[in-house]
Amino acid sequence: MNSYSMDNKVALVTGGATGIGAAVVDSLTQAGAMVVISDINVAAGKAKAEDLKAKNLRAEFIEHDVSSEAQWQSTIDKVVANNGGLDVLVNNAGILIGGLLADLSIEDFRRIYSINVEGVFLGMKYAALAMRPGGSCGRGGSIINLSSVAGIVGTPGESIYGSSKGAVRAMTKHAAVEFATLGYGIRVNSVHPGPVATPMGGQVLETLASDKLLGSEEAAMQLVQNLIPMKRFGEPHEIAQLVHFLASDASAYVTGSEYVVDGGFTAM
């Protein structure tokens, strides 16, 4: 049997319309999963789903703001009702607000936490209610939370983003141990990309290049290259392939782990 097959699995990928999320949707659908793409970007999300359906892959789009508890409840209900279950949740949706710690506002902090941390908490909560024994699908599952290397080490200009990703890292371990202890059959792991060639990766460079930090794009690029032994940004599909491993039964004994995909960033 092929433990990587996703043929009988239903997955929900938040922020699945663009960037890493879209690459995850590609990987999981190609492996046979039915994937529900959730995003606030309706146009891109619908287009992504249509594109996959045209290739005879199984996908659908649902509009979903991860900072809304009511929308989490209705999204999970709909996914389970329409597809007969939920086996995989990829908490990928997130935002970055860069800038100097001294310049950022409490509103910035709360906004980033409402999406990156509260969104992940709510996702795990409603997914667990559905996936655990006696829940609306009740057959266990795998939850993958997108954290970041910024949740492990410090970099200039990413204080509140990194803090939110550190919260995701720790919450992942707590959920993993709690769910395992209770026999839910739900594994929870975090994935920690280094800078990736996406719009958010561009934002990281922009913050570093700002006048208050390094002052030029060249200096920003130089710093990033110095931080990454492989001397390049990651590609979305390189993150997606790790998410596929964690989503599949090939990783049946993996829970509470933090897997980095960072070209060596955190190894030095």
Add this chain to the structure above:
Amino acid sequence: MGRVGGKVALVTGGAMGIGAATCRLLAREGAKVAVTDINSEAGEAVARDIVENGGNARFYRHDVASQDDWRRALAAVRNDFGPLDILVNNAGIVIVNTVEDATLEEWRRTQEINLESVFVGTQEAIGVMKDNGGGSIINISSVMGLVGGTIEAAYCASKGGVRMFTKSAAVYCAEQGYGIRVNSVHPGYIMTPLLTNAASTLPNAEEVVSDLISRHPLGHLGEADDIAYGILYLASDESKFVTGSELVIDGGYTAK
């Protein structure tokens, strides 16, 4: 074409446990597999079994503590299969001891098999891989390279050494532009001959094993295949941006 189709892999300690499971999985996914071990009988059997199931494998007798053996094995593999793409430094031993009762001899023996062999193997593999455009080196550490265990003092030290050596080699190879990735895998306690043999040296083996199980939140010990799948990921091109990282596969052991 499998996930490692056409690649040449060498797996040390391939005769049993995680090593044997890795040999079988890599072969099933299309690799040509050099099964190496000091246990010729069991190693031959693994290679034969792979071939009988339609895979490509061959056994080489190889003492990982011997630099000469490393050179002989790598030359033979190159001759039989072609340039090496994947090295899995899996061979290892456990001698049950505490910091108070471990002898210096046990300590040195443990470092020799578990740590020196990884240094020599990685160095020799870099030597051949860098001229072939790169490769993937996977060093099997342990959760005991991340947290302390009480009855395996020397083993813990050796596995912590493997973890840090892996990162140093990874960063070096990336900066040199060799295209060689180096990562460590950290299994929890896995049901293998290594574990059952170590436990059998204790008067209260059953109690020890049930205590071990209780330390894994998933509520059971892992199987060799659980680790082999992680090794396969690191061996394949799917992990081409992953280097210097630690793949923990431990049923939640270190998350708590």
